[in-house]
Amino acid sequence: MKDTPNKFSFAKVYCKIFGHKLKVTKNVTDHVHEYKCANCGQEMTDTANGFLAPLTKKFKDTNNYIAKIHKKRKNRRLRHYAKAS
Numbered sequence: 001m002k003d004t005p006n007k008f009s010f011a012k013v014y015c016k017i018f019g020h021k022l023k024v025t026k027n028v029t030d031h032v033h034e035y036k037c038a039n040c041g042q043e044m045t046d047t048a049n050g051f052l053a054p055l056t057k058k059f060k061d062t063n064n065y066i067a068k069i070h071k072k073r074k075n076r077r078l079r080h081y082a083k084a085s
Contacts, residue, residue, distance in 0.1 A: 011040040020044070022052075028063045029070045 015021075015037060022035040022044060034055060035044045043055035045063060053059065 009040065015040045015042070026063070026067075028067045032063065032066065034060075034063060 020037040020042065021039050023038050024033050025036045025043070026034040028034060028045075032046045035052070036042070037044075044052045045055045045059050047053045
């Protein structure tokens with residue numbers, strides 16, 4: 001559901017005043033996560049410098065690529081430890 005810019009929402013006003021109530025929706029890596037506000041539904045992600053930024057298409061694609069690389073490296077490490085045992 002896409003919100004139009006002219007649509008009034010009490011949830012958005014609440015978040016503007018008190019801040020977002022973010023919940024983790026996806027663990028990209030151990031340190032990078034995607035979040036969604038429980039009130040207004042805005043999606044955010046961690047950036048390279050540690051701040052939160054709105055989750056755009058570019059960030060979503062980047063996070064998917066990073067998750068794929070992280071998963072491959074994690075599996076490779078697990079296989080290495082399994083051989084050593």
